[in-house]
Amino acid sequence: MTKKITIDAITRLEGHGKIEIFVDDKGDVERAYLQVPEFKGFEKFCEGRPAEEMPVITQKVCGVCPVAHHTASSKALDALWKVDPPRAAKKIRELMYNAFIFEDHLLHFFFLGGPDFVVGPQAPALERNIFGVIDKVGVEIAKKVIDIRKKVRGINAIISGSPLYPVCGLPGGISKALKKNERDDIANVVKEALEFAKFTLKLWEDIVLKNKEYVDLILSDIYFHKTYYMGLVDKNNKVNFYDGKIRVVDPDGKEFEKFEAKDYLKHLEERVETWSYMKFLYLKKIGWKGFVDGKESGVYRVAPLARLNASDGMATPLAQMEYERMYKHLGGKPVHNTMAYHWARLVEVLYAAERMEELIQDDEIIDPTVRNIPEHLPTEGVGVVEAPRGTLFHHYKTDKNGMLTAVNLLVATQNNAAAICMSIEKAAKRLIKGDNISEGLLNMIEMAFRAYDPCLACATHSLPGEMPLKVSIYNRKRKLLKEIVRG
Amino acid sequence: MVQKTLVLGIGNTIRGDDAVGIFAVRAFKKENKAAFVDVKETQEAGLNLLGFLTGYKKAVIVDSIVTAKGKPGDIHRLTKSQLCGASSLYSSHQIGLATLIKLCKRLKIDLPKDVILYAVEIEQQYSFSENSLSSILEKRITKVVSLIQEEVN
DSSP: OOOEEEEEEEOSSSSSSEEEEEOOOTSOOEEEEEOOOBBBBBHHHHHTTTTGHHHHHHHHOOOSSSHHHHEEEEEHHHHHHHHHOOOHHHHHHHHHHHHHHHHHHHHIIIIIIIIIHHHHHHHHHHTHHHHHHHHHHOOHHHHHHHHHHHHHHHHHHHSSSSSOOOOEEETTHHHHHHHOHHHHHHHHHHHHHHHHHHHHHHHHHHIIOOHHHHHHHHHHHGBBBEEEEEEEEOOOOOOOSSSEEEEEEESOOOEEEEEEEEHHHEEEEEEEEETTTSSSEETTTTOOOOOOSSSSSOOESSSHHHHHHHHOOSSHHHHHHHHHHHHHHHTSSSSBTTTTTHHHHHHHHHHHHHHHHHHHHHHHGOSSOOOOOOOOOOHHHHHEEETHHHHHEEEEEEEEEESSEEEEHHHHHHHHHHHHHHHHHHHHHOOOOOOOOHHHHHHHHHHHHHTTTOOOOOOOOOTTTTTTTEEEEEOOOOOOEEEEEEE | OOOOEEEEEEOTTTBBBGGHHHHHHHHHOOOOOTTEEEEEOOOOOGGGGHHHHHHHEEEEEEEOOOOOOTTTOOOEEHHHHHHHHHHHBBBBSOOHHHHHHHHHHHHHHOOOOOEEEEEOOSSSSBBSSSOOOOOOHHTTTTHHHHHHHHHHO
């Protein structure tokens, strides 16, 4: 008799996502699935609108990554009108973008994914959260996390008109130049951000790397998949969140392909599964071979660890040192251990802080020319950025008046969707044996997807995010046999 | 200095009924004459609400909700202590209002003495539509406005 175990995420908007695990008579896992609700019709909702509205509309698709959507959209408008923004505009956009990555990654480390390590994977749920982190690191550090995130979000309020929902992006640039006094204020915050990034990596070293149990967990086969990796790189193949070409490396770390954002449809394909609303992306040239890893499978991964694997390094000195340290510690490139996403995320925090410093020290950033006026008729444009959770594509087509006729978004978590499902299933198969399913084991299964920092939400606010988990065990006839609610 | 009361609407104006909190506070703002009341709206969430809440003596928050037994248009009133007692501390992607309140208490960050959440059960969850509510929600706006009025008086 097959039993079904459901890890059901209940939020203000129910159905944020749930994990379903099917167990046979012996208690072994047959299959595991990640299911998410479908948010229908955004592309159709956009069609017929002036394309210039997109940067402020698309940021409302998701309450988690508005700066990523705004920036990808602004870049799609540049391409649509065939207009290259002035250098100062590009630098201000990139500064805003790195500020966003910095504060978003910190949120994940201290509040969301980090507690699994800082407090412990099998710690009671009531302790495995920010309060457990505070117990471990102290009140002053927790206050500092809140303070530095607030200050860095303040950078984006200066640049873009809002700490999280920018309104500055225009085809050909941005709406407002940076003043000298604003630059000085930002520079002071960036200094603090850089120090905090260094501190956070030290914390990782002291709490995680000096604990053999945690290092073993990172290196555990439970959380291991040999896949392709994809990320945006600059002309030197170094990680870049804002611009560059998309590089894919194979499971041995060799460059498989490198392409411009506008060519994404030649390289990436979507697959639909009957049991999921989510579309699964895979590499077109390799093809879909199922939810399997290896060189013959088109499944690839994105986001922090994938970006580092797909690059030849970091473009800033301190982040490069941390990059080298990570690979040395974990046995060389590429690293296939999913739990290393947490470490890679902190390397990116450091890079984001260093890159902010480079940009704010660049005199060109206060150049008053921040927009080139489009002179061509719009037709079609693709914009790309590296969102915290992976590569994000915006693709627009318009009529000659700039009214949208087609919109296609490939969002970050879609790239990782197949790998996330595989990671959950592998962890479930390794961890669940028999009916004795502890809360700690279920958390270790969740860790398999939490490492990716997946974004399944679209409009989270006050109550959402609080996800008490419901574990339901069903027989083949879907009769509820057992239910565990935690939280 | 006289401390003010905040009326904060939370929601997403391209997600149908999700915007009920926004529309409610906009309707309240048209009627509000009290100088000691600030009316704001946001799409922000969780920890990011901290910047809105600090400095007020009282906050009345209006948001949307979907619960297992709720019917569209039902209005729940939750106090600060009820919020703290009812919610999980687990989070997959954001922290919620309850965690924020507990966090501020733990870190001795001043929040309004009173925080009241009005959570309105909604109908359309997974579709996009701009500046529109389902009719059952439209009819409840007047009621929510009167509840906000009672709270700020």
